[in-house]
Amino acid sequence: MKTKGSCPLCDIKYHKKRRPTNHHVFPRMWYHGIGPLVEVCQDCHSQFNHDYPMRSVWSKAECLQNWSDFCKSKGKWMYKVYPHLKNIGLAHL
Numbered sequence: 001m002k003t004k005g006s007c008p009l010c011d012i013k014y015h016k017k018r019r020p021t022n023h024h025v026f027p028r029m030w031y032h033g034i035g036p037l038v039e040v041c042q043d044c045h046s047q048f049n050h051d052y053p054m055r056s057v058w059s060k061a062e063c064l065q066n067w068s069d070f071c072k073s074k075g076k077w078m079y080k081v082y083p084h085l086k087n088i089g090l091a092h093l
Ligand SMILES: [Zn+2]
Pocket: 007, 008, 009, 010, 011, 012, 040, 041, 042, 043, 044, 045
């Protein structure tokens, strides 16, 4: 697994204990693996899961909104970091 580069949200370099992960914007538990992936470090991924607990099913719009809000909390604009998310038909958000 690669450890080069850095997390696009926190800008911390990947290393053995901070590896890149893929976050399913539409969580697998509800959407069964369809939809876009976004790369983020393990630490940010864990923080997202903690800050946005998946207690009840989110609509796809809510999934995207929550990821956008999380990016903002890191000082990043989601569509700049992950331009491929513009193409999933919810770019008006
Ligand atoms: Zn990170």
